[in-house]
Amino acid sequence: MDIISEKSSGWLDTSLHMAAYILNPYYLYNNLEVENDTDAVVDVVGKLFPEDYDTQKQIMMVEFQMYKCKQGTFDQVVAIKECEVNDDKFDPANWWSKYGGSTPHLRKIAMRILSLTTSSSECERNRSTYIEGVHPKKRNLLDATKRKKLEFVQFGANLMEKNKKRKARSHEVLLAQDASDDVQEWIVEGDVDDASARSRDLFDEEFKSASEEEVDEEVE
Template sequence: MWATKRKTTIMNLCVNSRLGTVFLSTKDVPHTTQHIYKYIESCIQEVGSENVVQIVTNNFSEKTESQKLLNEKKPTVFWTSCATNTINLMLEDITDLPMFKKVLDQAKALTVFIYSHHKTLTLMRNFTKKRDIVRQGVTKSASTFLTLQILLKKKTEIQNMFSSMELEEFEYSKVHGKFVYEIVQETGFWENVALCLKVFSPLIKVLRMVDIDKKPSMGFVYGEIMNARKAIRDVLGDCEKDYELIMDIISSNMRGKLDSCLHLTAYLLNPYYHYKDCSLQHDGEVMDAVLEFFDTIFHGDLEMQHQIINVELPKYKNKEGAFGRELAAKACEVNDDDFDPGNWWGTFGGSTPELRKIAMRVLSLTTSSSGCDRNRHTLKRAHMKKVNELTTTQMNNYIFVQFNLNLKSKYKKNKQMNMEVLLASDAKEAQEWLVDDDDDDDDDKVELEMLWEADEVDYESDGVHIMEEYGDVDII
């Protein structure tokens, strides 16, 4: 959703299933709780209440009040926050910590210096064989991580550039480049870049997982954030004062967003975590969430709650029957692209038919609305004066076709293994790495839209195995 100058809100709704996300409709509504609620409810009716488990929205101010209204009419529907947005906020808060801010400011000074003039930009591309060092990500934090990663990868080329005769002969570098030259030649700078990457990468992996939505992420998001917390503590070692600040940021951003009874129930029902750590079933917070979840989804149906909680769930927890087969444990021991916890339940959950039905449904849910939200440029084009001459029906048909074509294109790109899925097609989220907002004097600055020409940039795959690449570094 996004606000217009007329103080109305353009809302677009998509429907997600195991097969992917499909655009449903869009509407220009007054920015009030009542109107937002009515539009969401009308879309639920169109899809069918029995087919809706959750509403996933970006974090906006009307969510709480709209949720209260929805709960009165649809008490079995959950309302959750977008995981991509929430994790991005975590990363932004972490990058603002003093221990990281200095090195990030230095790295930005380096990239802004290079991208502020055509000659330095051309020289850099000559040394890196036409590889750009700024990566425009799908979010601000993704841009930060991807840019730091390519900076470290091209460390030698960048240092060679700043030691070259070509740069020394360039008058612009003599005036503006001394500070940046010192940064590039300083060993501590590159060590601190490596440390930033090691700290950020566990959460970036989670961001990547929820944003690509290559497979349903509801069963993984809570568990992977817990794994990320442990990985960050391990990176920072004995520096408790440093990692405690990061843990507080993660906890405060998760609270009320990614730790709901729906997230925790999916966490328990995902055999990948349960079979690795059977103590989950004894975690009071997890089990309280499970009770709340089934009380919600089977609102007022005590018989069904009893059947699942007291009869069927213990079989899964205690690994009875098919759950105890060696094959069941083998099938969920690796979380790779082929592992689907919903399919696992379809295979081994026969002795618990009601629980199996719920588990397959919950573990088929997405956790993000980012795919829907990022296609807002389609809506903006549709609301231009020229297009607004269309009838209402023509307008809706136009948006429906364009939006779903964009979604289809996104899924096609995600399947291409040579393309990093955190990359974006525009430089909006990477702007702070490209230009200095306070510097308006240079008439020869590079225009943002000219930075990435289709025939010039050939991005390498950044992969997901990033923790192992940076070696041992000192703490900042």
Template sequence: MFSSTEWEECKFSSTPKGIASYKTVSSVQFWSSVGQCLKVFSPLVKVLRMVDADWKPSMGFVYGEIKVAKEEIITSLGGNEKAYKPIIDIINKKMKGRLESSLHLTSYLLNPYYHYKDPQLQYDPDIMNAVLDFFDTLLCDNFEMQRQVVTIDLPKYKKKVDRFGRDLAIKNCRVNDAEFDPASWWGLFGGTTPHLTKIAMRILSLTSSSSGCERNWSTFEGVHTKKRNRLEASKLNNLVYVQFNANLMEKNQKRKDRNMEVLLANDSISAQEWIVDVDEVDPKTVNEDLGTDDNQAPRESPRTRELSDEDFESECEEQVFEEDEYESDGVQIMEVCGED
């Protein structure tokens, strides 16, 4: 934009703010800083999108994915401790007391995607202390159940005994894709540890964000309006149920067709829905400037058109004027004004 002739002819190019903007955008240091920001925030955006998604419960992945994000940030910054240490300290500070609770760490250990990939997790003292605290809190009044889960069931899972050691169980949790669900995995291979399986399925089926509830509330707001404020509770719930799930099915189908996450950095081009004026911007010119094809061209926003009375007249409809005469149908109508 700043290298075009339109900017030179623009009245803002000579203003102090315009000159400052030009110097900022043309600065190499500015774009270097932008690159550093992308290296830091791209892994964090992936975690946020995973937590905010509706297609998989995220409780079993929060701690593990944040750990992966921190490793990616350190790698992207070249292992320079002076560069990554302030960032990692901020992330750890935000996690403390929120995202490293006994529930998060227990779900992290019971998620086979992480446990089978790194068997050394069971020897981490922080994780095992959190697991013991979790079961002590959950089963505080049942010592016999605690003994069964902690000393009998949990070692079978950690040592991959019985069904946990099958090739199908090991291969089925190698990839964290749309088909992998840790709760379903426990339902298939945790038959020999029924008590631990029941607990694992419950905590691995939890969400870690209220975004799904908020979207449901938005659907309620769209259905229950001022004109439809007399809907019965049962009918209102049914309408919201149908509409929300229909939108969810359509969203999941679009995601499968695209096979990508539109808010990630590598797919950002497909997420840009530019609102442009049709008369001012030529799509071909935009494609040449951006180096894109027609599929990535900016979307044209429909322009509002003024309506007149002629727009509501049908072509096959005959106009009726006051002077037209009508054929009588033989019915006489008497006008009565007042009393006789």
């Protein structure tokens, strides 16, 4: 058990795990000792709202206090009764969606965290990256620390590449044949009346624009 505790240290006891424990009303309202351990919530709020100190103050000084002290919509009898039993019917994220109206920022955070479910998909994907690129047969003499760092860098690079492609797909391309004289007026200097006269006629026979297929190929 000591070996297991040492291996799991830093993986299953992060601020995110503790924040999920505190934001679950079943544990907070049934364990008074949890109220004194709010550092994890402060850490998570600071990461979700970086440099937005007004929102951080609103969450920690107002909304979190209302949740902890059962004020606002949290003092309703039905809200307290619904989180007394932690069975298959109790969904903490759904509980926040129904009774967290008086704390909108904290409700959003709680629903995001408590909606995370356990899954092995990320572990399988991470293992594939590890075996194929970090620890193949020819590089099986690397120490554990270096293998862990290489795995982190490679997996992070893959995520960044996927995010870059997703942003590229979301860009909207303005095609010349979709534009009109009214759209072009604002980029022509001078009075509005003279803009239409000097703007390029998109329907002129001599004017040629890249087809939609060519633009798609360039974006791809």
